Amino acid sequence: MGKSWLVSIVAALGLSFGMAQQTNLKACFIYVGPVGDVGWTFAHDEARRAAEKAIPGLQTQFVESVKPADTLATVDRLVSGGCNVIFTTSFDFMDQTLEAAKKYPDVIFAHASGFKRAPNMLTYMADFYQIYYLNGLMAGALTRSGKVGYVGAFPIPELKRHISAFALGVRAVNPRATVNVKWINAWFDPVKAREAAEALMAEGNDILAFTEDTASVIQTAARRKIPSFSHYNSMYRFAPDYVVSGQIVDWGVLYIDLLRKIQNGTYTTKNLQNVDYWWLAREKAVMLGAQTGMPINPKFEAALKRATMTVNGKRMSVYDRVMELNKDIMSANPKWDPFTGPIRDRNGVIRVPAGRRMTIKELNEMQWMAPGVVGQVPDEPK
């Protein structure tokens, strides 16, 4: 009994050594929230499972609901457990991930939504700002009161970018409309999200959109028969009659591409200093819709076809404009971008000069807000 136990250990060791020579890849994921939050973490975990299926020889593991302060300790545990690729999937994990990358030079680190890199640490992000503009067009077409409500998690550059893109879309259709923002200062708090949505509706906002990790806004809006836009995952099923469209992420394509390149040796622990995955609709990392395969809820098609807007001096329906732009951003070489100058901020200062586009760095560090956005934000340049 005792001996057979020893033998099997030795055999297992030998086996894992043999594997290590070939394709032994153990990718570990550190999540900021619970995997079932129907938002950010859920999407990352879905992608983790997709990658495990798609890549032979890939082993994965995850730790959920990790507090940013515990990042390094979690990394310690994962590395001692044999992880050789570690994904840290929240902005607030950034500094400790960098520290971990220095501590473990033989492990590859990948940090989502940040901007700090190292020879063995890359960054990646699937961003929605183009799609937010398309949703803004539709919101601008559907609002009767000219007031569109927005429930935001935290006033950070990512949300400023998304809300501003959304507001640029709203104003392209309806130049006098406003986007009214309420912050709940939480990524996940269904109760706060509901009361913030209620407050927005009480103020006369008749279309709602949001950036936080629950479906509360959709459910709350549907109770009052108010259309809304879903965020991050397929939330169509929460209110099939009232969800107009939204944005969906697919981290899977990004993770699979990354892990394949690590597996075949393209990416090593020495050459990641300048590797930044900034994936958009072109890479199929994000798409328009409240549900995969449904860019616009058919219930709203007629209204969007009736609504018109002026584009380069020509009248066209909002529906056609959304479809045209959606096709463009999904093409191999998109010609259009919502942050193409001239763009002024809401205080009238030129932020993007005519003929220029914002760089990824500028987008990542964006602090100004587009015209039409109403609501307090910190760090806004005057």
Add this chain to the structure above:
Amino acid sequence: MEEILNALARAFSFGTPLLIACLGAIINERAGVVNLGVEGMMALGALAGFAVAFGSGLGDGNLWLALLAAMLAGALAALLHGFVTISLRANQFVSGLALTMLGLGVAGLLGKRFEGQPLFNQPPEWPFTLGAIGLAALLAFVFYATKIGLSLRSVGENPAAADLLGINVLLVRYAAVAAGGSLAGLAGAYLSLVYRPSWTDGMTGGLGWIAVALVVFVGWSPLRAVFGAVFFGLLYYLQFRLQGQGGIPSEVFASLPYILVILVLALSGLRRQQGNAPEALGRPYQRGER
């Protein structure tokens, strides 16, 4: 005017789960047992209610079944607390804290398969609000005008004297704890079936703790609990309604309820009295021990 009505409607909607859970906690605290596990029992109730409603498609008849399941889940969890604190005479505060963690953890684990599932046929909120207010009135009546209420209060004030009078102290405490737990479970079900019809891990979001604080705030009075819950609800709503308007930071409104609780506690401390706290609150009872 419409604005005021709307704010009141929100206050009642948000105040309903607070009121239900608070009334439950008042019952067991009146009998001398503190149960800090409200948050955990709410989570269990929320999950049990949602699981039954989801599994049965929530027809009209099955809403009752879902609510019953939620109350049962809350009561069972509370009885565990009862066994540990009443029969084994363990520290009530520690056991209650453990119950919170246990309830949240178990609900999170068992609830995995229900996450991200919507619930249709959302029941309206007002019957729950009216029911909760009715319950508050009923409790006030029972406490002060019936023999059961007298027994309950005497067990909480002076269990030794109650025992001498022939009241079964342990039985009364068990019953009160179970009643408190079932109401906490019901409050949870209101969240997962009515207020925001879905289940997610952590959806109780600290409401259980507000309910626990509310008990002290309203001085263990069921009728004052109605006003307390609505007041908390109003402040909660106003932190969003007034955000970005009038220059008052919304954080002020967000923290006001807690500041008020501290203020009320400090005031009763200044008057050198423990408010209306039951005399034997938090103390286990053993015959022949003083």
